[in-house]
Amino acid sequence: MTLFHFGNCFALAYFPYFITYKCSGLSEYNAFWRCVQAGATYLFVQLCKMLFLATFFPTWEGGAGVYDFVGEFMKATVDLADLLGLHLVMSRNAGKGEYKIMVAAMGWSTAELVMSRCIPLWVGARGIEFDWKYIQMSFDSNISLVHYIAMAAVVWMFTRYDLPKSFRLPVTVLLGLCVYKAFLME
C-alpha cells in the first residue's frame, strides 16, 4: 500500500529470523558465514530441482479440473532433494553438536525468505492497492522458519546411528510428511 506497509510486512517476516539468530546463541559461534553457505546450498539445490523438473516432466495437458495425481506425486518426490540438501549442509559444515541443526535451518530458511518472498513483497506491498495476502505471506515465512528447523532436526535424527529402533518409524513418518506436505494439502 505504501512503503510503510512494505516495512510492516518486511518486519513481520524478517524479525523472527533475527530474533532466533540472536537468542539461540549462534552469534557466539561465528556462524554467520556458515549460514550464508547453507543458503548457497539451498540455491544450488533449488536450481537442480528446477532443471530436473523441467527436463523430465513435460507439461501435463490433462483437463483443467482433473487433478493429476501421478504427476504431482512425482513432482513432490523431487522435493526429497530438499532433505538431501539439508543433510549435505549438516554433514559438511563444521559446527558443534546441536548447533549444526540451527545453522543449517537458519541458512536454509533465510535463503528461502530472500528468494521467494522479498520480490513479491517489494513489488506488491509497495503499490497503492491493498491486499491481505502480503501479511499472509510474511506470516507464512514465520511458519516456514519453524518448519525448516523441525525438518533439519528430523533429518539429523534420521542420520544418527545410535538411534533406538523404536524411534525410527515416527522419524521416517515425519520426514515423509515434510516432503509430501504440499502434496497432501491439495
Place this chain on the structure above:
Amino acid sequence: MFEEASEVFDNMFKSSFPLTFIVFIPAVLILVSPLPAEAAHEFTVYRMQQYDLQGQPYGTRNAILNTEARTVEAEVLSRRCVIMRLVDFSYERYQKALRQSAGAVVIILPKNMSTMPQDIVQFMELEPEMLATETIVPVYFALEDDELLSIYTQTLTSSSSQGSSSAAEVLIHTATANGFQMVTSGAQSKAVSDWAITSLEGRLAGTGGEDLPTIVLVAHYDSFGVAPWLSYGADSNGSGVSMLLELARLFSRLYTYKRTHAGYNLLFFVSGGGKFNYQGTKRWLEDNLDHTDSSLLQDNVAFVLCLDTLGNGDSLHLHVSKPPKEGTAQYALLKELETVASNQYPEVKFSMVHKKINLADDTLAWEHERFGIRRLPAFTLSHLNSHREVQRSSIMDVRPHVDLRKLSRNTKLIAESLARVIYNLTEKGAPGDLQIFTEQMMQEEQLSSVVDWLTAQPRAAQLVDKDSSVVSTLEYHLGRYLKDVRRHYVKADKRDPEFVFYDQLKQTMNAYRVKPAIFDLLLAFCIAAYLGVIYLSIQKVVERLYAKSP
C-alpha cells in the same frame, strides 16, 4: 552479528570493486523504479464536454484525477472524488459537491438507460445546465457494471457511517473498511490544434437550359451531449441525415429518366459542426458566396430546406425567420406541405413557427438562420417546437428514441411535397391526395439500416475527423446517388478561433483498494506486539534449554 556482517561486506568492497557495482546498481534501480500496480477494478470513463465556442469556455477544464472516493452523503468532500449514481443524481447534490471543492465527480449511468424514463427526462434537463457552468473539476461518466456497483455500495457504507459512532467503532471501522483510490491514467487535457470539421455536398442537375432554380437540402450529421463519447444523437440528427439520404435516392431515381427529369437543380449538403453553431454551414456559405465566381448558391436559389430531428412525434413544424411571401417557391412549399399533410396524413399536425433571427444570442437557433443571414430563403423542418428543447443535445438520445414508422411517414410527406413543388403539380391540377411515390419506391429497410448505423457510434464533432469512417461512408452513400460529391473542410481560424476542441475525452480509470493511514499504524503496533511476544517466548525457551543441559 552485525560485526560479522560488516566484515563480510568490507571484504566484498575491498576485494573487487566491479562486484559491488553488480550488487548495488540493480538494488538502486529497483528502488527508484516506478511501480505498476494492479487495480481492484479498471473501467472506461467518458469525460464531460470541454470546448470553447467563440471564445467562451464551456464544460469541465480538467482531466487528471488521483483522489479517494466518497459518495455525496459524506461530510468531508473536499479534494475527494464524488461518485453518484444516476438514480440519485440531482442538481443540488452536484452543486453541493462543487461548492465543497470536491476533487472530481464520477456519475454512474445504468447500462439500460431506457428503463427509468423519469430519471432520463430529469437528467436531460440538467445536461445543458451542467455544461453552462464552467467547472475546473473533472466530471466523468461511467457505464455501470457489477464491480463498479459493488465499489459504489462499499463507498456508500463507509461514507455514510462517518461521524456518528463511538471511538471503538471507528477503530474497528478503520481496520476493516475498504477505501478506494480513483486514478486516471491519461494526461492533462489540452486544445486540439488543426481540427478539420468535414462536410459533404452533392448535386443533381436539372434539365432544360441554364439558370435553373436550385433547391438546397441540408442536414447536420454530428451529435451533442454532455459527454462526447456518449452522444449518439439518434433523433437529433441521425433522423435528419437518414431522411436526406433517402430523398437523395428517390430524386436521383426520378432524375435518371428523361420524362421525370425536372427543371430544378437539387443540392444536398451534409454539414458537420452543426451543434457548435453550424460551423460547417457557415464556412460553406462563405466559400461559395464570397470566394468563388460561380456557384449554384449565388444564382437562383428557390429555397433551402434544413432537416433537423424528424424521427418521432406527430407534429411537424416549419421554422422560418421571415414568413414567406406569396408567389415565391418558399410559399409554394409551405402550401404543398399543408396540402399533403391534411390530405394524406391527417394524424400529422403541421404548423409554421415564426422566429426572428436574434444576432445578439450566443448561438443561432436553427440551421436555416445561417442561410437567412446571407439572404437566402430558408426554413427548418422539425417535430420539435422550439430549438431550446433538451432532446436536441442529450446523451439519452439513443436509437429507441427514433420511431421508424414515423420517420418513414415524415420522409414520405416531405418527398411528396417536394415533388409537387418541383413538378408544379398543384398548378397542373393534381388533387391533394395524389401519391407520387408508391409503396415500392419507399424503402423502409434502408432507412432503418442507415439510422442503425448512424447510432452505432458516437458522432460528436470532436470525434469525427476527416479520416473517420462516418465521413467516408456518408461520402460513398452520396456518391451512389449524386454527382460531384465533394468534401468541405472547416478549420478554426488561428488568431481568433470560432471553436476550440480539447482532447482526453475518454480515459481508463483505475480504482485501487486502499486502507486508511491509521490502519498502517495499527498494523505496525500489532506486529510490534507480536514480535515482542515471540522474543520473550524464545528467550524463555533458550533459558530453559540452557538450564537443562549442563
